[in-house]
Amino acid sequence: MTTDLLIRSAIAGDLPAITALYAAEVDQHVATYEYSAPDEAEMVRRWSGIVAQGYPYIVAELDGRFAGYAYASSYRSRDGYRWTVEDTVYVAPVAQGCGVGRALLQRLIDECAALGYRQMVAVIGDITNVPSIALHERLGFRTVGVFHGLGRKHGRWLDTVQMQLDLGPGRESPPEAEQAS
Structure with missing residues (x-):
């Protein structure tokens, strides 16, 4: 069986599916610490x-x-963080294990590097989210910390994993915008 995987920019027509996937994550899992699923208008x-x-x-x-x-x-919103981005990846249950997460995250890494960002941070909602941790590790992220009991959801305390990836030259040189000034 061949599968055809396409990665593209999101459009407004994708928001119903995005909203539904995120709602399931909010209601059933701990990847996000949000308690109430936002409606489609909020997701738009x-x-x-x-x-x-x-x-x-x-x-x-x-x-x-x-x-x-x-x-x-x-x-983060402070100026000194403007070269750092946080990634978010959600894969539909029927597509898990098919390389979708890897393709999405790799494309995100490539696009952010091309935009001149120097660091990408993953904030993983619980230490038991082994597939997400493994995905990030496969693409070069390293664990830089674990916040124990940082969040609470579904009646339990959650340990939050922070992972980091250098983009482009990372911290080896200043960003081009600073070099020009």
Whole structure:
């Protein structure tokens, strides 16, 4: 059986599927510490804000069907963090184990590096999320810390894993914008 995997920029028409996938994650899992699933209007607002800031927001299609999404966003709002992004990746249950997460994250890494970002941070919602940790490790991320009991959801305390990846030259030289000044 051959599968056709397409990674492309998200469009407004993807938001119903994105909203549904994220709602399931909010309701059933701990990848996000959000308690109430946002409605489609809120997800459109979030998507629009991320895209308006120039960050990549992408989707995967597997055999022509929505299979997941990923985006980069600001790691922190202070100016000194402007060269660092945080990644977010969600894969539909039917597409897990098919290489969708890897393809989404690799594309996100490539796009962020091309945009001049120097670091990517993954904030993984629980230390038991072995598939997400393994995915990030396969693409070169290293664990830089674990916050024990940082969040609480579904009646239990959650340990948050932080992972980091150098993009482009990483911290070996200043960003081009600073070199020019």
